[in-house]
Each structure stands twice: as C-alpha cells, then as structure tokens.
C-alpha cells in the first residue's frame with residue numbers, strides 16, 4: 001500500500017505504520033506527542049471519534065470530533081482504514097491522510113486500540129510495527145488517570161475496569177514498553193522506530209545502492 005520515500009541516508013524505503021496501544025492512562029498520548037515533536041518524517045494519524053472533546057483538546061489536532069450520523073457515513077463511504085467501538089464511542093482512522101503520507105515517503109503514527117491494530121495488520125502486515133505500552137502498576141495507572149483530571153470519577157472507574165481486558169492483547173504486539181519514566185520509555189520507543197526504519201525488507205532502494213557500490217569497486 002506504500003510507494004516509498006527516502007531514508008535519512010538517501011536509500012529509498014517503504015513508509016511504515018507505527019502503532020502505539022495501551023490501556024487508557026498508560027501514556028500513549030504523551031509518548032506520541034514526543035515522537036511527533038522529535039522524530040522527523042513521522043506524521044500523526046488523526047482519528048475520527050464520536051466521544052466528547054476533553055478540556056485542552058483541539059478539533060482536527062487531537063481528533064476529528066464528529067457526530068454519530070457523520071461517523072456512520074464515513075463507515076458506509078469506506079472512508080475509514082479501520083474502526084472500532086471503545087467505551088461506548090466510535091473511533092476510526094480516516095484513510096486519505098494515511099495513504100497520502102505513506103505515498104509521500106512519511107511514516108505514520110497511530111494511537112489506536114487492539115481492535116484497530118488487528119485490522120491494520122490484516123491489511124498491511126509487512127508495513128505495521130506495533131508497540132504495546134504497559135503501566136508499571138495498577139496504582140500508577142489510576143494515579144495517572146486522576147492526574148490527567150479530564151474525566152469524571154465514573155469514566156475513570158470504567159477505564160480502570162477495562163484496563164485488564166485491554167492488556168490481555170499484549171502478546172499480539174511486536175514490542176512491549178513499560179512506562180515507568182517518560183524519558184526512558186520515549187527512548188525505547190524511539191529506538192524501536194529507528195531500528196525498524198533500517199530493516200532490510202522495507203529498504204527497497206538497497207539493491208540499486210549495493211549494485212552501484214559494486215560498480216564503483218569494479219570500476
């Protein structure tokens with residue numbers, strides 16, 4: 001599904017789809033923001049959602065906030081690459097921006113749940129790299145949900161009670177990062193992305209590059 005761009009070393013490679021998932025509150029939004037700030041060549045996929053906007057969120061930056069009929073129309077019109085129901089709300093990935101970014105040689109970062117990750121994997125296994133973020137403990141998870149101070153106590157209780165179910169999907173992911181400390185977890189996630197960008201299979205320009213090197217040596 002990708003056509004490819006150039007790596008930092010000038011060798012052409014296919015773009016990759018970098019997925020972060022975790023139980024709510026484990027830190028994927030924090031880590032995603034750092035990745036987008038600090039990793040050139042990476043674009044965030046902005047999901048559509050029917051959930052209410054939280055204080056501080058911006059429409060079009062954090063999510064595309066849509067009503068249920070609009071979401072249904074996007075599903076019917078095949079405008080979503082994947083979609084799922086989470087916490088009684090619908091969430092989905094608009095297809096157009098992802099395909100445009102990959103075609104322009106960019107990598108795309110997804111903050112989506114395990115259901116969406118499964119759907120992406122079915123569509124583009126070779127291009128999907130998935131990371132599951134775990135909290136260091138249940139107490140830390142609860143503290144983080146409260147410290148974010150953006151959800152009611154009832155919503156936080158719901159998110160805590162779903163955490164165990166969400167975590168049961170950890171073994172479907174390529175990498176597992178435990179988010180004790182933001183800087184350390186960021187360094188780990190960044191290392192994964194850097195290494196995956198160098199994978200031989202997605203560096204489609206290597207054959208030509210090596211041939212040219214050999215030509216120079218024989219020259």
Ligand SMILES: Nc1nc2c(ncn2[C@@H]2O[C@H](COP(=O)(O)OP(=O)(O)O)[C@@H](O)[C@H]2O)c(=O)[nH]1
Nearest residue numbers: 024025047083084086091092093111112113116
């Ligand atoms: N499948 C899917 N899941 C999504 C999408 N966007 C967000 N999610 C997931 O929906 C869940 C709830 O997200 P949100 O309401 O922002 O709360 P958060 O868990 O605190 O980030 C998280 O697990 C997100 O990863 C999407 O486009 N598709």
Ligand SMILES: Nc1ncnc2c1ncn2[C@@H]1O[C@H](COP(=O)(O)OP(=O)(O)O)[C@@H](O)[C@H]1O
Nearest residue numbers: 024025026027028029030144148179180181182
């Ligand atoms: N390693 C960490 N130590 C302490 N607090 C953290 C850590 N990582 C994230 N947080 C805080 O926890 C809260 C939930 O993080 P967030 O990134 O919104 O999680 P998610 O997107 O997975 O729901 C936020 O207030 C965030 O600042």
